[in-house]
Amino acid sequence: MQRQGRHMERSGSKRALDPGGSGGGGGGDDDERDPKRPHVPALASVIVEALKLDSLQKLCSSLEPILRRVVSEEVERALAKLGPAAAPARIEGRTSPKRIEGPNGSNLQLQFRSRLALPLFTGGKVEGEQGASIHVVLLDANTGHVVTSGPESFAKLDVLVLEGDFNKEKDEDWTEEEFESHIVKEREGKRPLLNGDIHVTLKEGVGTIGELIFTDNSSWIRSRKFRLGMRVSSGFCEGIRIKEAKTEAFTVKDHRGELYKKHYPPALKDDVWRLEKIGKDGAFHGKLNSNGIYTVEHFLQLLVKDQQKLRSILGTGMSNKMWESLVEHAKTCVLSGKHYIYYSKDTASVGAIFNNIYEFTGLIADDQFISTENLTENQRVSVCRYIGEASIR
Template structure:
């Protein structure tokens, strides 16, 4: 065979091989595309199956979350209304202080009324104001607490149990209990009388600088109905050392003359009066009656 024929045969053979290789690659590409398409279909079917499986679960989760959100919203929105309703429905019975407290009390001194008598508390009918003197309510056990002076303004007559509890004042950190002594009072015939109750700290450290006393029934009493708590008027509490300089209202005749208003202990008026033999309230009044001009000259 001539060399030209050999070259022609070789060229044809190479062409056939290239064509076979091209067909092989095309076939492989088609198979790959087909497999990819199959996988995509399988994946889509799997996702659809998965979604069908998850759909009830997802619906339940969404429903529960929506219900939770709505419940929280309804509770939050209705809570102020509930508090208003609770406050507007006055309890059938209430505790009440029948003793007026002084404008100023002192630490370490027994708490007494303005007229230096034991503090009394009553239980009474909220509507009629009639005292409850018999029955189970007339022998309730009462707890005495300290309240912030800002609690319950002069015009507010009703409050909720929570509002009362939130206004209870506790002792300062590192201090003794703010109120000590006989803090549990048992009513007898509807009347409770304070025993020895004293403050251990002054009232200068709270914003209002004043306290109130409060009284509430102890848990476990004979009725499930709420009995409205009692609150006293406001007062200052000062350290005991201030009592040494306290004025007396009214002053006794034998009191030192500086117990009178406008005459300070060891002040200028006190010294002038002492130098002229006026040591007591009685001597001051005697001079005022006998020789008012002389007394005026002493006081300047």
């Protein structure tokens, strides 16, 4: 009995420590909650809801100025169609959009009139084909004629670099914003992408690009190609939309060695160091320059007129083998169609014809051309005299 009583006391004391419990199965009452107590959400769900609300507010804030601008522009366009009397000068401080048409209903656009000489290399001069200048004109697209009068024909232009994948055709319309979105700027930490004359001033609707050099290659942009672009500079032709110009896409390579390579075949206007055995800024280059020989054409002209003099200019430092290689390379140059006619004092009816490197190519007698292969013996004797006289001159 005593043991049983002790057991009951212990059990009773345990129940006293667990109020509301009645035996081992009474633990379910602990999960009951006060129905008046408010539900407290988890911390994670609170953070997610706050972020959603913040993002929505930011989105609305960023969209508001865009929507305002779009609505403002549409209102301006609608009012402009109703006539100048109905259109206010300004809406919310914005000026009216540029007119598409120029004076007298003209449709103005810039256009390149020269193709670029390719390939292009960093540090090399940007030129037209065969070393020609690069021209740009202001056209009236309605007539196809160059605009030679009016303030637009004397506008200042900016020369820019464009993405090569700006693929809209020249006769396809694009907006000013589309053009500007394809302008390429220099890479961070690099020099300006174009160095030189980055502005052109039109004169009676025609402009000529000065010296331009690319300072970086085109391998780092998406299309791996550039285009040259041209637009009217800020402050000129305000209120008139003049469509920009662009060239074909091209690659700019970064290879310093290309600037010192020999040309095969060399061109007449190439620097003389483009020939084999003549190093750029080397001893032979200096000797030739000091004697007025700057181009391949100059070299070939003296080679024809006085080969011995040319050989002596280069001196003993050039071996016979080097000389033969140099002359052989120079003679692969493609000549132009330029010719000279020399008339002797004795007769004005017969003239000797020379090409642009002073090689004799035939006679003109009584308005008839006679090639060297068809000359008579007497004519050949006369030719020697003509060549001697022409060489003296």
